[in-house]
Amino acid sequence: MDTNKINIKKSKGMTLLEVIVALAVFSIAAVSITKSLGEQIANMPILEERTYAQWVADNVMVDARLEAKFPDIGKKDGEMELAGRDWYWRKEIVKTSDDKFRMIRVSVSNDDRYKRILVQVSSYVLNPE
Numbered sequence: 001m002d003t004n005k006i007n008i009k010k011s012k013g014m015t016l017l018e019v020i021v022a023l024a025v026f027s028i029a030a031v032s033i034t035k036s037l038g039e040q041i042a043n044m045p046i047l048e049e050r051t052y053a054q055w056v057a058d059n060v061m062v063d064a065r066l067e068a069k070f071p072d073i074g075k076k077d078g079e080m081e082l083a084g085r086d087w088y089w090r091k092e093i094v095k096t097s098d099d100k101f102r103m104i105r106v107s108v109s110n111d112d113r114y115k116r117i118l119v120q121v122s123s124y125v126l127n128p129e
Helices: 016-065
Strands: 074-082 085-095 101-109 117-126
Touching: 016 074, 016 085, 016 101, 016 117
Parallel strands: none
Antiparallel strands: 074 085, 085 101, 101 117
């Protein structure tokens, strides 16, 4: 047996520097994901409030569109309870350039002075006559 020809195989593995770089990349990614999740959780109450306001606006708009007679121009304010909270809505009937149509605009707020409008939807109705 020739002792000069003994092959010593080096095991291939990760160096300490490679491990540190991998951990740094992972930690940056983890911090980014955590920050993103935190921002999403912080926005949940706002999204929930706007979703409820949208439902209130949709309900008022459906009622307005189902009225049998052509709506008169003007404003009407009302209040609705949804999800244990009070919502204030304002329905405006606006004259359009065509006398056969009227625009209905519904605004929803969480205060009775309408200082903060959460949602506003619009639609048109046709005079059937």
